[in-house]
Amino acid sequence: MSVNNLAVQLEGVGHQFAELRALNQINLSLPRGMTMALLGHNGAGKSTLIKVILGLLTPDSGRVDVLGQRLTSGKKPSNVGYLPENIHFYDKLTGAEILRYFAALKGESHQRVAQLIEEFGLGYAQHKLVKGYSKGMKQRLGFAQAILASPQLLLLDEPTVGLDPQASSFLYQKVAQLKRQGCAVIICTHELNLVESQLDVAMMLGRGQCLAYGTFAELAKASPLQVKIALDGLAALLVTHPYLQAFYRQGALHCAQSEQPALVRYLTTKCQRFDFTLHLPGLAEIYHHNMAQMQHCSEQGLGFVTEPVLQPMGV
């Protein structure tokens, strides 16, 4: 994939805070128009990575390219929108004043502000002080701020924390809209179920290292977690088909992902059963498995997984 088609390209990025290795050999190639979830435990290095991409932190090692620009010390990328985690805007200013302030700093017009206020449904509250805004309204205001200058890359840090499902859904609709316009979006979040249904790829960080990166299907495929096959009347089948007994556990069939095609073939051809349900490991399971594995490696003094489960691919 051409470098110009990449919104973010990181190569061997590392950063040390005193005793803490915050980022270690991070590689990432995120194409334009893709949405990515940045996952990890608290202190995994997610915020540090976002600061590196924003040009607010110069890494100790590695190369950072954002929207085709090489970020060197102190250089900030242009055309990037950002919504920090848990932001509280100036209480004594109105929603419209806040957007106009940030618009002025980005050289955007009042017209653009009016357009966004309308688009984000804040028209009725635009002249109210922000201290009277609900959490959802503040997040909508923050999101509008982030896309003031029609960014080509958008970074959202925990944008849906504390939001009701309707407000979360509204934000993800906007993300989908931006994606269609060619904007790459990186969302730092802990809401794994929401991410799986809304975004394209995920990167899992653990103690500054990339544990996995890929589309959700690729992550599932690469995961050592087993596939579960559930079907009615399994007990009867086990009696007549001893082959299945090797996979039977807790009322369902469990197999490695590599064994899944053969097992499915057996069920359909030999058993004439087509009514089974296939459960691939979900993002939440993969995440918890990776975190547990990392914890285990740490306790055993084995070090962590040094290579991500999947290398960045040309999605």
Add this chain to the structure above:
Amino acid sequence: MMSTIGGAIWRQPMMIIAAKELKDSLRNRWVAVIFGLFFLLAFSVTFAGSAVSGTLAFPSLVSVIASLSTIAVAIIPLAAILLCYDAFVGEEESGTMLLLLSYPLTKMDIFLGKLLAHSGIMLAAIVSSFTLSATILLCFGQGYQWQQTLWVFGQFIASSGLLALTFILLSYVVSLRATEKAKAVGTLLSLWFALVLIYDLLLLALLVADLGHRVQWLVQLLMALNPTDIYRAINQLATHAPMGSLPLLSQFQGGALWLYGLMLLWVALLAWLTLRTFMRKAI
């Protein structure tokens, strides 16, 4: 052409930040409180300054400046502290500092924008209230010489402006180093208490104990280390009337220029310290 240049200046990040800070301070009513305090101080000293001596007339110029500077030395730093204590720590707590820094502007823009707004508010309050005080004396008082009154008030306003600037910058340094707003305001009020009230008492004790005047140089040096003492000294020199408990204040070698130089040194030192702290601060 001029309007284009003017428009370009207003579109500078520093000016945009300054305008926002001004609006924020107006909404927080800090501007109203500061202007109210300063006008109250100017009016009460000008009209009722001689009441303590049993008369109801305009006090002498020396008395007016002495009274004004005695109260202003406490009020100006306090106003600057209350206006600026959350300038940086407040933005950090709310997350807007991180957001601002992701914008196409520099830390210098943020610093200058805030300084422009805060010093503008303080200077406007100082100039308007004390100019009014001088105008009242010249228009309604008797025996005040125009030239002398303007000179003395000019010095008073200039030194008050420098004192305000010193405490604005001191507040910035503390605000940048503090981890939360409450700690910033606590530290600054302690510093205010120490510099404005306690410091002079300790110096006085030292002077009283030093009957042989052997450590006079040390006292002068210690005074130079406190901007509020330099402020008092400038205004006592301006009226040629050393008074109060520390006549040594006006005995600095080199006179007013030397004292202004010291005040400017404080401003420069604190501005440097603010910028250094801000530039090195991890985001």
